Amino acid sequence: MATCPAGHDSSDEEYCDTCGMQITGAAAPAAPPASQQAGGCPDCGAPRGGRFCESCGYDFVLGGPGASSRATRAPAPSPSAGVNSQRTAPPSSPPSSSSWRPAEVVRPGSAPVPPPPPPPPPQSGWVVVIGADRAHYDAMIGQGGPDAATVAFPPYCPERRVALSGPEMRVGRRSRSRSLQPEIDLTGPPEDPGVSHLHAVFLAQPDGTWQLVDPGSANGTLLNGKAVEVNVPLPLSDGDRVHVGAWTVITVRRA
Numbered sequence: 001m002a003t004c005p006a007g008h009d010s011s012d013e014e015y016c017d018t019c020g021m022q023i024t025g026a027a028a029p030a031a032p033p034a035s036q037q038a039g040g041c042p043d044c045g046a047p048r049g050g051r052f053c054e055s056c057g058y059d060f061v062l063g064g065p066g067a068s069s070r071a072t073r074a075p076a077p078s079p080s081a082g083v084n085s086q087r088t089a090p091p092s093s094p095p096s097s098s099s100w101r102p103a104e105v106v107r108p109g110s111a112p113v114p115p116p117p118p119p120p121p122p123q124s125g126w127v128v129v130i131g132a133d134r135a136h137y138d139a140m141i142g143q144g145g146p147d148a149a150t151v152a153f154p155p156y157c158p159e160r161r162v163a164l165s166g167p168e169m170r171v172g173r174r175s176r177s178r179s180l181q182p183e184i185d186l187t188g189p190p191e192d193p194g195v196s197h198l199h200a201v202f203l204a205q206p207d208g209t210w211q212l213v214d215p216g217s218a219n220g221t222l223l224n225g226k227a228v229e230v231n232v233p234l235p236l237s238d239g240d241r242v243h244v245g246a247w248t249v250i251t252v253r254r255a
Contacts, residue, residue, distance in 0.1 A: 006051060006061040019051040019061065126164040126210055128184065128202075128242075129251040132157035136222075137247035140194070147193070151246045154190035163255075164210055169202040171195075171244065186248055194219045194245035203233060210236045210252070219245065 001009055004016035004023050014023055040047050046055040053060070137153045162169075162184050170182035175197045184202075186195045196217040203211045211233040214221040221228040222243040228234060238254040 125255045130160040133249035171200040172198045192245035192248045
């Protein structure tokens with residue numbers, strides 16, 4: 001059993017088990033005044049419980065202030081710790097495999113992953129251009145009819161464009177009594193009296209094209225000057241002309 005310069009009994013003959021002071025080969029420091037050994041801390045008056053004051057960090061052995069606070073003062077070594085553990089810190093160990101992963105390394109000669117191919121361009125849309133055809137009007141009036149004398153060719157008919165979209169596009173004049181609101185409304189102005197409320201239908205096809213169907217209009221439908229049979233779908237191409245009513249022409253365009 002050895003005694004450190006501060007008067008503590010220590011089982012370790014080189015460093016004190018209580019305060020950590022070197023026992024062998026070091027000169028014993030001057031003992032603090034007896035009033036300081038028996039009483040409390042001379043700086044703050046706190047009771048003495050070891051070498052350092054628990055409140056202000058006063059060093060009772062050296063007789064002066066030690067570390068400014070317990071947070072900055074190194075803790076005393078454990079009595080069970082050996083001499084080597086007091087003098088040297090153990091080397092840091094690498095992070096465990098459960099929380100650490102190496103970064104991906106591209107090995108020489110490995111081919112980089114190519115970027116995904118760009119999406120195909122969207123398919124061109126279709127539009128119909130609606131206008132008035134004087135030649136068609138003259139041919140229809142020339143056929144005669146009970147109302148031919150009362151149907152006049154419009155002096156002004158602005159051209160309209162409607163995009164074809166969805167599964168179908170109906171052509172006709174809206175009717176409140178029948179709750180009919182066609183997508184291509186030819187009610188006007190000007191209004192073509194020869195157009196039925198449901199005169200024709202454009203049907204979308206899986207390949208992106210369109211077909212024309214006459215569901216049974218009163219005055220019939222012409223495709224490029226030829227009559228369209230009722231309920232017989234006909235394929236449409238860019239530039240086709242569809243005549244309905246007394247003077248309306250619908251030109252199909254692929255945008």
